[in-house]
Amino acid sequence: KNSFCIAVLPGDGIGPEIMRQGYKILNILKKKYFLNIITKEYDIGGIAIDKYGCPLPQKTLLGCQQSDAILLGSVGGPKWQTLPDNQQPEKGGLLPLRKHFNLFANIRPSILYPELKQLSPLKTKIVDSGFDILCIRELTGGIYFGNSDRKTNLELKEFAFDTELYYAFEIERIAKFAFNIAQQRNKKIVSIDKANVLQSSKLWREIVESISIQYPDVQLSHLYIDNAIMQIIQNPVAFDVILCSNLFGDIISDECAALSGSIGMLASASLNINNFGLYEPAGGSAPDIQNKNIANPIAQILSIALLLRYSMKLNVLSNLIYSCVKTALQKGYRTFDIADCSKDYISTDHMGDIIAQLISKEA
Numbered sequence: 007k008n009s010f011c012i013a014v015l016p017g018d019g020i021g022p023e024i025m026r027q028g029y030k031i032l033n034i035l036k037k038k039y040f041l042n043i044i045t046k047e048y049d050i051g052g053i054a055i056d057k058y059g060c061p062l063p064q065k066t067l068l069g070c071q072q073s074d075a076i077l078l079g080s081v082g083g084p085k086w087q088t089l090p091d092n093q094q095p096e097k098g099g100l101l102p103l104r105k106h107f108n109l110f111a112n113i114r115p116s117i118l119y120p121e122l123k124q125l126s127p128l129k130t131k132i133v134d135s136g137f138d139i140l141c142i143r144e145l146t147g148g149i150y151f152g153n154s155d156r157k158t159n160l161e162l163k164e165f166a167f168d169t170e171l172y173y174a175f176e177i178e179r180i181a182k183f184a185f186n187i188a189q190q191r192n193k194k195i196v197s198i199d200k201a202n203v204l205q206s207s208k209l210w211r212e213i214v215e216s217i218s219i220q221y222p223d224v225q226l227s228h229l230y231i232d233n234a235i236m237q238i239i240q241n242p243v244a245f246d247v248i249l250c251s252n253l254f255g256d257i258i259s260d261e262c263a264a265l266s267g268s269i270g271m272l273a274s275a276s277l278n279i280n281n282f283g284l285y286e287p288a289g290g291s292a293p294d295i296q297n298k299n300i301a302n303p304i305a306q307i308l309s310i311a312l313l314l315r316y317s318m319k320l321n322v323l324s325n326l327i328y329s330c331v332k333t334a335l336q337k338g339y340r341t342f343d344i345a346d347c348s349k350d351y352i353s354t355d356h357m358g359d360i361i362a363q364l365i366s367k368e369a
């Protein structure tokens with residue numbers, strides 16, 4: 007088989023707007039680099055609820071199964087927030103999709119180029135040399151998937167609970183994944199937990215420690231989540247690979263994104279043991295700015311760069327996308343989320359065009 011099939015799931019809110027920019031990039035890659043990519047679109051989340059009454063229709067799941075990779079926009083929005091839990095876009099759509107394909111390893115790279123340090127909300131002296139943090143987040147376990155319940159009598163609101171459960175094998179495989187990636191970078195991992203309080207964190211720390219013995223060349227340290235959040239803000243430059251649980255990774259990755267400019271620039275790859283991947287912006291459907299043509303499409307575009315790297319093994323093209331995004335920013339093109347409040351910003355569409363043009367000129 008010589009074609010590569012991508013299941014495209016635009017989803018809700020700004021999802022379809024930023025996915026349109028993603029298509030521009032895919033089209034350039036097809037035309038200029040003769041990549042034999044076939045895309046097929048499917049519904050997920052709110053739009054699937056509206057059309058079929060279900061956030062993850064069988065047709066979508068089958069389509070993903072028959073593809074080589076999944077490219078997703080974002081799901082969710084106020085319209086579907088009051089549905090029963092498992093019929094919601096997030097809990098009934100995105101999470102089951104991740105679980106179905108066993109996408110336990112979530113990679114979220116936050117990069118601040120030194121030339122673009124003014125994008126960061128931090129003082130320039132703190133981010134003078136830029137930073138490059140890779141957040142590796144466990145994605146199919148922990149408190150997101152543990153036992154949970156709530157007293158259904160809403161009048162009484164007596165109790166509700168969620169359980170953080172981690173099996174040793176889940177911690178082992180994400181730890182090994184992180185160490186392998188760290189070996190290809192600056193060989194430094196900070197593992198984050200709350201081992202001074204939580205049993206699941208104690209197990210996490212013990213297992214990460216035991217796996218580290220197999221990787222003597224990688225320097226491992228541990229931080230409690232509260233301290234970690236503080237250290238990252240005070241000195242992001244000191245971090246290389248961050249390894250964390252599902253919930254902590256959710257929080258930390260948004261923090262790192264903000265430090266590098268905006269959540270609108272944070273891409274993510276979610277992989278299983280066979281390297282099958284789901285690629286999506288880390289941010290959400292941003293209902294506050296939907297249909298205004300102002301959302302930042304960079305996270306979506308960089309998700310394609312990650313797809314090229316991890317699913318298609320086309321590192322050169324992946325790097326090309328990264329460098330064209332960097333060039334666009336260096337030339338001063340800004341969407342509203344990363345613009346200086348006083349200065350002009352360009353639309354979602356325009357940013358997509360600029361980056362697509364830069365890529366096509368490289369050919």
Ligand code: NAD
Nearest residue numbers: 080081082083096269270288289290291292295301302343
């Ligand atoms: P959000 O990430 O959608 O928005 C948070 C803030 O960041 C908003 O001010 C938004 O305008 C801004 N923002 C996000 N992406 C942006 C972009 N590309 N360009 C410019 N600004 C951007 O988070 P939220 O408001 O907490 O959640 C909204 C909905 O999205 C919820 O239903 C939530 O569950 C869902 N969500 C989905 C995903 C996903 O599909 N992967 C991820 C996170 C949140």
Ligand code: IPM
Nearest residue numbers: 096097100101256288289290
């Ligand atoms: C993310 C999102 C999701 C998560 C939500 C929408 C379920 O916030 O991808 O970071 O918490 O994993």
Ligand code: MN
Nearest residue numbers: 256257260288
């Ligand atoms: Mn999140």
